[in-house]
Amino acid sequence: MTNWTQAQAPGNPPKSNAITDVACPFCGLVCDDLELARDEKGLHVTKNGCEKAVAGFERNVDGAKPQIEGRDVDLATAIQAATALIRKSSLPLYGGLGTDVNGIRSVMALADKSGGVVDHALSEGQYRNFRVLQTTGWIMTTLTETRNRADVIIVVGTDIQKLHPRFFERIVNVEASLLSETPAKRTVIFIGKGLDQSAVKGPRIGEIVTLPCDLDRVGEIVGALSAEIRGTPSSADSVAGVPAADIRALVERLKSAAYPVFVWAPPGLNFPNADLVVSAVSDLVKELNVKWRAAGLALGGNEGAISAGAVSSWQSGYPLRVSFASGKPDYDFLRYAIPRMIANGEGDLLVWLASFTPDLGPPATKIPTIVLGTPGIKLASPPAVFIPVGTPGADHGGRIIRVDNVVSLPLRDLGRSKLPKASDIFGAIELAL
Amino acid sequence: MLIKFTGGTVYDPLNGVNGEVRDIYAQDGRIVATPPPGARVDAEYALNGRVVMAGAIDPHSHIGGGKVTIGRMLLPEDHQGHEVSRTELMRSGCGHAVPSTMTTGYRYAEMGYTAAFEPAMLPANARQAHLEMGDTPMIDKGAFVMLGNDDFFLRALAGKKDFSFIKDYIAWTMHAAQALAVKIVNPGGISAFKFNQRKMDLDEKHVFYGLTPRDIILTLARGMKELGVPHPIHIHGCNLGVPGSMDSTLATIRGAEGLPLHLTHIQFHSYGTEGDMKFSSGAPQIAELLNQTPNVSIDIGQIMFGQTCTASGDSMRQYGNTKSSNPKKWVVMDIECDNGCGVVPMKYRDKSYVNALQWAIGLELFLLVNDPWRIFLTTDHPNGAPFYYYPHLIRLLMDRTFRNEMLEKLHPGAQAATILKTLNREYSLYEIAIMTRAGPAKSLGLRDRGHLGAGAVADITVYEDNAQDREAMFKTPLFVFKNGEQIVKNGKVVKVVAGATHVVRPDYDKGIEKTLREYFDRYHTVKLDNFRLSDQEIVDSNCGHTGGECGCVIVQPSGPRIS
Numbered sequence: 001m002t003n004w005t006q007a008q009a010p011g012n013p014p015k016s017n018a019i020t021d022v023a024c025p026f027c028g029l030v031c032d033d034l035e036l037a038r039d040e041k042g043l044h045v046t047k048n049g050c051e052k053a054v055a056g057f058e059r060n061v062d063g064a065k066p067q068i069e070g071r072d073v074d075l076a077t078a079i080q081a082a083t084a085l086i087r088k089s090s091l092p093l094y095g096g097l098g099t100d101v102n103g104i105r106s107v108m109a110l111a112d113k114s115g116g117v118v119d120h121a122l123s124e125g126q127y128r129n130f131r132v133l134q135t136t137g138w139i140m141t142t143l144t145e146t147r148n149r150a151d152v153i154i155v156v157g158t159d160i161q162k163l164h165p166r167f168f169e170r171i172v173n174v175e176a177s178l179l180s181e182t183p184a185k186r187t188v189i190f191i192g193k194g195l196d197q198s199a200v201k202g203p204r205i206g207e208i209v210t211l212p213c214d215l216d217r218v219g220e221i222v223g224a225l226s227a228e229i230r231g232t233p234s235s236a237d238s239v240a241g242v243p244a245a246d247i248r249a250l251v252e253r254l255k256s257a258a259y260p261v262f263v264w265a266p267p268g269l270n271f272p273n274a275d276l277v278v279s280a281v282s283d284l285v286k287e288l289n290v291k292w293r294a295a296g297l298a299l300g301g302n303e304g305a306i307s308a309g310a311v312s313s314w315q316s317g318y319p320l321r322v323s324f325a326s327g328k329p330d331y332d333f334l335r336y337a338i339p340r341m342i343a344n345g346e347g348d349l350l351v352w353l354a355s356f357t358p359d360l361g362p363p364a365t366k367i368p369t370i371v372l373g374t375p376g377i378k379l380a381s382p383p384a385v386f387i388p389v390g391t392p393g394a395d396h397g398g399r400i401i402r403v404d405n406v407v408s409l410p411l412r413d414l415g416r417s418k419l420p421k422a423s424d425i426f427g428a429i430e431l432a433l
Numbered sequence: 434m435l436i437k438f439t440g441g442t443v444y445d446p447l448n449g450v451n452g453e454v455r456d457i458y459a460q461d462g463r464i465v466a467t468p469p470p471g472a473r474v475d476a477e478y479a480l481n482g483r484v485v486m487a488g489a490i491d492p493h494s495h496i497g498g499g500k501v502t503i504g505r506m507l508l509p510e511d512h513q514g515h516e517v518s519r520t521e522l523m524r525s526g527c528g529h530a531v532p533s534t535m536t537t538g539y540r541y542a543e544m545g546y547t548a549a550f551e552p553a554m555l556p557a558n559a560r561q562a563h564l565e566m567g568d569t570p571m572i573d574k575g576a577f578v579m580l581g582n583d584d585f586f587l588r589a590l591a592g593k594k595d596f597s598f599i600k601d602y603i604a605w606t607m608h609a610a611q612a613l614a615v616k617i618v619n620p621g622g623i624s625a626f627k628f629n630q631r632k633m634d635l636d637e638k639h640v641f642y643g644l645t646p647r648d649i650i651l652t653l654a655r656g657m658k659e660l661g662v663p664h665p666i667h668i669h670g671c672n673l674g675v676p677g678s679m680d681s682t683l684a685t686i687r688g689a690e691g692l693p694l695h696l697t698h699i700q701f702h703s704y705g706t707e708g709d710m711k712f713s714s715g716a717p718q719i720a721e722l723l724n725q726t727p728n729v730s731i732d733i734g735q736i737m738f739g740q741t742c743t744a745s746g747d748s749m750r751q752y753g754n755t756k757s758s759n760p761k762k763w764v765v766m767d768i769e770c771d772n773g774c775g776v777v778p779m780k781y782r783d784k785s786y787v788n789a790l791q792w793a794i795g796l797e798l799f800l801l802v803n804d805p806w807r808i809f810l811t812t813d814h815p816n817g818a819p820f821y822y823y824p825h826l827i828r829l830l831m832d833r834t835f836r837n838e839m840l841e842k843l844h845p846g847a848q849a850a851t852i853l854k855t856l857n858r859e860y861s862l863y864e865i866a867i868m869t870r871a872g873p874a875k876s877l878g879l880r881d882r883g884h885l886g887a888g889a890v891a892d893i894t895v896y897e898d899n900a901q902d903r904e905a906m907f908k909t910p911l912f913v914f915k916n917g918e919q920i921v922k923n924g925k926v927v928k929v930v931a932g933a934t935h936v937v938r939p940d941y942d943k944g945i946e947k948t949l950r951e952y953f954d955r956y957h958t959v960k961l962d963n964f965r966l967s968d969q970e971i972v973d974s975n976c977g978h979t980g981g982e983c984g985c986v987i988v989q990p991s992g993p994r995i996s
């Protein structure tokens with residue numbers, strides 16, 4: 001646990017009783033430059049935290065008790081009750097999965113042993129990406145590469161600000177670039193109307209261009225850009241309400257750019273067949289790379305979703321939506337989507353893990369539910385077993401994989417509470433099974 | 434605990450033992466010369482007629498890190514039908530081209546391997562690489578950290594920084610990323626691709642930094658030597674997979690200036706441009722030069738026919754290779770002002786002229802390079818083929834009749850374009866033991882592995898001798914011991930253990946952290962102290978809840994630093 005009196009990292013001198021270089025697990029960006037202090041009321045984000053970070057770190061988690069059917073019990077009794085339910089279940093569904101690497105490791109081990117299904121609460125969004133990855137693949141980049149290299153940033157149909165409040169500050173409007181002592185201003189292009197541009201400001205921001213189409217039609221614009229680049233433009237005067245001339249102008253910009261980066265956040269593409277947008281962007285990026293350079297950058301990955309997808313992939317071969325009921329991993333991203341399974345009455349036990357934000361409550365279901373949750377988690381009714389667990393990076397240490405699927409960061413034990421780790425609870429259950 | 438292995442036929446090249454019948458004693462996990470007087474033998478294995486070697490060591494196998502997992506995510510159809518059931522002891526998984534981590538560990542052990550090394554760990558991805566290796570049970574692990582395409586290094590070199598500064602940076606990175614050695618992939622080319630440069634020959638300049646691959650290779654080669662890192666700079670050279678790549682490979686060997694180099698998966702860099710297909714074997718010329726160049730070692734990266742998935746840091750060349758992608762889907766990435774990667778599925782076909790000749794080129798190299806201490810047996814898993822083809826590959830090397838039978842099934846044009854048929858060499862068991870144990874251990878600086886002398890860790894593999902079918906022999910060892918404990922019997926796991934992680938920690942001047950900290954603060958999205966991996970993280974990683982015991986970090990000694 002962090003020793004608050006001497007725990008400064010050796011960077012800039014922090015305020016007294018504050019620690020620096022703290023990694024934040026409350027969205028997929030995992031900013032690691034936060035400064036926090038602690039007083040008798042709890043943790044305070046004193047520097048570099050966005051509103052999500054403040055809400056996440058400064059929440060009061062004291063006093064939560066394990067419960068069985070809404071009655072307080074001790075932890076051992078709750079673990080026993082959970083073990084009994086899992087032992088009895090013929091198809092437990094392990095959902096939520098808002099946790100860090102060790103947490104998801106423990107879920108995988110338990111799901112393997114108990115013959116269950118694993119799926120993350122935000123898989124629906126992630127699968128907009130995975131489907132494209134598994135069909136055509138893509139050319140991608142990462143946060144530091146974008147921060148230093150991108151001269152044009154194209155935001156495709158998603159409200160980045162809402163999901164990742166510090167994206168523009170940390171990646172786009174940055175003072176320095178490795179490639180030039182006097183880096184040029186950047187062009188930011190929004191495809192889609194009504195996207196929050198309030199944070200797109202500052203000395204590095206040059207022109208801001210908007211192609212104002214409806215969000216569910218961004219795919220058409222992206223398709224038209226590809227067609228132009230392939231040399232097979234459509235003859236229409238406008239596409240999704242955007243004049244053809246504006247599309248041609250954007251194509252010229254892309255061709256003369258050194259390193260345009262197309263940014264989207266799959267959870268923000270919230271309409272039917274949104275994976276087709278991801279697919280269209282990937283095709284466009286590939287098209288550009290025949291002659292020029294360009295890359296994609298997919299955001300999202302909140303609530304530990306990236307860690308869950310990665311660990312599931314390296315341990316089972318598949319990025320979630322895997323059933324271990326037959327004793328070996330059985331993958332079907334439609335069939336083993338937990339929301340679909342619950343709606344169709346499949347599975348006889350829901351085991352829900354959400355250790356970051358209280359919003360990630362379990363879905364309403366008639367089957368018995370075990371919840372390992374951060375205190376205050378939204379619950380429609382008292383679950384069969386509730387075990388309050390710590391948040392990795394606040395109540396205990398851990399590691400988490402960042403949204404670009406490359407960097408992972410250590411999460412610190414800030415000593416916010418003595419809540420147990422989900423991985424210890426699942427580990428105990430696995431041993432007892 | 435004292436164990437006696439009685440009467441086996443021992444092949445232990447590091448101690449000069451070539452097929453002699455010997456007794457071996459292991460006490461508390463280590464081999465001892467003779468048991469202490471009066472000591473009681475707790476367990477004895479009668480091994481008469483059996484072949485005894487140290488546990489095998491794979492010096493180049495992509496077992497952990499982001500690109501391998503991208504490969505896993507990319508190819509669900511390749512896992513399907515190859516799922517592996519959970520057992521009382523083992524976790525479930527899958528295993529074809531890119532097996533899941535646990536399955537990888539079990540399969541290595543079941544094949545008599547007790548260590549495998551990840552050769553392409555990106556500094557930016559080091560934590561994940563170690564996490565994945567932590568989920569790979571049974572075997573010892575370690576990783577080579579990729580340098581020489583990262584902007585910090587290129588800026589330092591282009592800015593003519595002091596060589597001691599560059600060495601401090603190399604050493605600091607090895608510490609921070611917990612590495613055993615250093616690899617360079619397409620020297621400068623990964624970075625150049627980010628500037629839209631599509632090709633880089635040994636003396637071609639990087640468009641932005643003005644450096645050539647030759648500059649970068651020599652800097653790192655000298656760096657390794659002067660830092661006292663046992664393994665020489667591990668080079669994935671220029672022009673991966675390009676017809677004509679033999680020229681830059683020959684030039685790289687000639688340009689070594691006497692410095693130790695290791696050229697990895699050299700098969701993929703040994704192509705000429707002769708013949709109607711403009712694709713020919715450069716193996717004879719390369720082998721001839723290697724035979725005269727004792728400072729250069731190689732591994733092959735043998736291909737085998739079937740579906741696999743190539744996963745490389747070489748974004749520049751892998752982008753070029755996407756035209757051969759099968760199935761037609763692939764991933765290329767630019768990564769963190771650090772590195773890149775390219776993941777491209779491949780299906781090598783024996784009826785394809787090019788693929789058949791690639792197969793023959795690998796075998797030509799194996800048979801033409803004389804010194805088994807400088808050539809290691811690899812398929813560059815999973816790039817040439819998955820690692821579990823090794824027993825088949827060993828048979829190809831040990832059994833000329835079998836090899837020629839295989840050759841006759843291939844594309845006739847390729848048969849005509851290879852001299853393989855004229856090569857009569859058959860590897861001996863002693864040479865196989867060199868190539869798969871003693872050589873890699875020596876090259877990597879694993880002083881207490883890869884041999885059976887007193888003081889060595891008791892990682893021991895016992896085979897039933899089978900001269901008729903070496904593939905069957907090497908596929909199903911009778912016993913495998915890890916740290917003196919039996920972990921495999923008759924080719925099946927009987928006990929799950931965690932392996933250790935090997936690192937090397939050359940000296941450096943801590944003053945470099947000031948410069949690095951500023952650099953991280955100014956340009957990166959990760960803070961220096963969060964970038965660095967602690968020992969504890971690796972130990973924790975090895976603590977799975979199912980089976981296994983804590984794996985530890987083993988610091989292998991480095992030599993003295995020169996200035």
Ligand code: SF4
Nearest residue numbers: 024027030031050166
């Ligand atoms: S942007 Fe995301 S990671 Fe950064 S401080 Fe806000 S919630 Fe935390």
Ligand SMILES: [Zn+2]
Nearest residue numbers: 618669698745
């Ligand atoms: Zn390579």
Ligand SMILES: [Zn+2]
Nearest residue numbers: 493552698813
């Ligand atoms: Zn390799």
